[in-house]
Amino acid sequence: MIGMRPPKDFFRPLAVGAPEPLREIPVRPSRMIHFFPPSVDKMVAKVPDIIPTVDVLLANLEDGVPATDKDAARAGMVRVAQDNDFGETQFWTRINSLDSPWCLDDLTAAVLEAGEALDVIMVPKVEGPEDIHYVDRLLAQLEAKAGLDTPLQVHAILETARGVANVEEICGASPRMQGLSLGPADLAANRRMKTTRVGGGHPGYLVRSDPDADNPEAARATFQQDLWHYTIARMVDACVTHGILPFYGPFGDIKDTQACEDQFRNAYLLGCVGAWSLHPVQIGIAKTVFSPDPADVAHAKRVVDAMGDGTGAIMLDGKMEDDASVKQCRVVLELARELSARDPELAEAYDL
């Protein structure tokens, strides 16, 4: 395809001295990507206590940080990288967009001053594979200069209509591609959707039941629909096709913990591995939602045990199980095992 490297060159380093690109994206618990503004000293002071409670800690340099604080945020990200032991927790940063005056400095500082600690660079407002190609080459040059042994991975936010239209090309643009997040606020603005909420549903987006023929004046039930279903489903298919990981993004109504949990669970059920937490109260929600329910794990184990070599069809509790449903159960068990290795409470609850 025009603009794509030939298959034999896809895994070659893009700069002399840069590390070998990864062949597989490492799968690590990533139930929440916890955002904090590294320009705010009070938040930076909380980082050592937050690290053991989250799967991913992200130093945000982009939207949410005032223009006047961009240099302070970048310096705060570097300080957090250098002053902390992250243990099993991943450390990511979100850089400013590629058309901003801060992006080049963000990338340079991230690799040269924080590259040993960072796992993933989140790139906002990615519109097509050309954006990933730019970041890919620049990261290789910087990694060579920094003498890094492991390549940084790239996570793109899907937050423009053109980004959604190009989602598959974005996912396949580089071996660095680790995953995608939904950016519902910028995406709504770019698409001229008429919601002013940061993620979540809208009471006006609904379907209504038919009128009762015998009682046409009776109230008709309405059912709120999910504004983000289409985009999340597209994102999941594109990510799975390319062996990378889909995430739901932010839920801005911090006080509405119930609707946040619902939105996160819809994403979990559709195939996402995690969501963003913007506030400490959302960390626990993501942890609960993106960890399989122990009852589901127990059921999955029963099905796998009952299915023997995994072929054929059986009846269990009045339900048909077969080669396909056993695969569904293995998905749940695999996730439960990964999370058990990280979390002793879950290991006990799952008893695997």
Ligand SMILES: CC(=O)SCCNC(=O)CCNC(=O)[C@H](O)C(C)(C)COP(=O)(O)OP(=O)(O)OC[C@H]1O[C@@H](n2cnc3c(N)ncnc32)[C@H](O)[C@@H]1OP(=O)(O)O
């Ligand atoms: C569309 C997008 O791009 S979304 C991504 C960009 N936006 C962000 O990253 C926002 C991240 N979140 C935040 O900055 C903050 O949560 C805010 C500004 C929204 C709210 O902060 P506050 O007004 O301080 O909230 P609140 O008073 O409820 O906070 C309670 C405590 O949690 C702390 N806290 C709040 N958010 C965070 C956070 N993200 N990480 C760590 N600690 C936090 C507060 O500092 C406060 O601590 P204290 O009790 O010691 O004073």
Ligand SMILES: CC(=O)C(=O)O
């Ligand atoms: C997540 C994000 O950046 C957005 O919703 O715009």
Ligand SMILES: [Mg+2]
């Ligand atoms: Mg955005």
